[in-house]
Amino acid sequence: MPKEIEATSLRDLLCGSVNENHVGERVSVCGWVAKRREHGEHLAFLDLRDRSGVLQAVVEGSVDVRSEYVVRVTGTVTPRPEGTVNVRLATGAVELSDCQVEILSIADVPPFQLDDRVDIDEQVRLRYRYLDLRREQMQRNLRLRAKVNAALRRSMDAQGFCEVETPLLWAPTPEGAREFVVPSRLHEGEFYVLPQSPQIAKQLLMVGGFDRYFQIARCLRDEDLRADRQFEFTQLDLEASFVTQEDILDFVSEAVLDAAEVATGARPGEIGRMTWAEALDHYGTDKPDLRFAMVLQDLSEVFAASEVKAFAAPTVKALRVAEGASFSRSKLDALTDQAKSLGAKGLAWFRVTSEGLDSPLARFLSEKEVAAISSVDDAQIGDLVLIVADEYVEACRVLGALRVTLGARPVGEGPHHYVWVTEFPLFEGIDEDGNLQAAHHPFTMPHPDDLSLIESDPLKVRSQAYDLVLNGWELGSGSVRIHRADIQSRIFRALGISDDEAQSRFGFLLGAFKYGAPPHAGFAFGIDRLVAIFAGEENIREVIAFPKTQSGNDLMTGAPKSISERQTRDLHLRFAPKGK
């Protein structure tokens, strides 16, 4: 018998790999007892489970093993008797007979069943994650993740990128996401922080001459958690010198398509593109889910002189909901509530019926308005048209959210629709102090055509920043970086960052740039999210071995926990009295 790669001193084969070709061979397998079926004192069946699957062992006589006992079974691979083949089991044509059972570990009754006959509450799964990980779903998801990681590394290597590790203990850079803080023992009152991303480190690597860098990097952000956000997450982080945005998009596309090919078995076609402005206008979001159409329509001109007060706004946007005329009043009320909670003043709805528009507002509409609404997005009888009137961005965002509510399918359904969203604005809004805020980060290169607007009309300035979006999930983002001191000073000035402040915050980066910074650009995308979508999971916890709950607890270890007085003293920490 040729030795299998999985063979060890204790086993010859994985349970799931035993098949007709092994008939007649005497083999040992190791695993957990998934199920015992006893037929009196003369016959018992054991289902043995390891990571590869389940294999039935036939034991003559009674056997004292229980569920989840760890056993080593040595037996002869035998074709199952006529009529007892189990087609639902990959190994169902054979079984181990004449078995010798060796108990390697006994086990308590597990706190939940591992056989997937019932859904288990996630709270219970997380408390006993080590048991949960034995389940097929978790085995499949984490192995898929490992394959994606391997594919990404292969792809980056093939594209000439060099993997470099950057520090986890880094300097505070008070900007952007809230950082996790690590007190220093050797330096009283001083702190490291855990990196929210290796952003500055990788730019320094560019100055250092590593003109194609990548890393599968852990990032840490002390922000509230979500289905697609954990404190710590993993990114494929990359940066390259002597490149333009086009080069970066090519590098990342290649890596993602390589990963997709490994994960799904098919290589997706070329990744499409749209500008940020198009995404907002058509889909009401910067991360459009292109698995379904439902493109927002602009009716502002039609309603520019409307008598209807509800439509007196700079922008009037409409969304057609196919076959939505059958929505109940309570469902329409719920949509209205959602629109209001998103900041809309209201939501107008119109059922398109054979007798015209059915709506509380219908009788106030002019003929021209009725005609416009009735033909929005090729509306048909039986459809529903939703209208939001507001400031432009507001109207787009509200309808965009309703579009997702009404149209989005589960993660596991439909094609994988990648899209590059380009030309993000450089600045977004103004903070409490009246300063502009960087949309991406302060080192993002403005669009070359908009350089002259930085001082005169900053909110109009487009950037060379770009996002990769898959089925409504933001996978990641990147930008061309500023490598010229003159442009960087103009941006800092616009952001209200003084020279002194810039020096104290980013001095080491700006200092490095004085010694010859190549033009460079980069990207980073979330591997947790990518794998979750490949796995058809709505939640990245399902592709993370030991995740935190939404309130940041680890239900298995009990973290976060208090530390000993000794540790507190070593770290020079004292706690303020509770409250206030």
Place this chain on the structure above:
RNA sequence: GGACCUGUGGUGCAGCUCGGAGUGCACGCCGCCCUGUCAAGGCGGAGGUCGCGGGUUCAAAUCCCGUCAGGUCCGCCA
């Protein structure tokens, strides 16, 4: 910081509107029976602070208030 949903033997649920004895279902567990099962089957059995605290009531799993835990979302995430 906020909104909504959930919490009932080990597990998953029902019961909650309309208060009346911890009532029920499925799985698991324990014992006995069973020589071809694979969601094995048959018989019997054990197992509960209805998340926690307070209130209303003659009486609370059920109604009210608070709180804790889990989830989804808003804020937040350069």
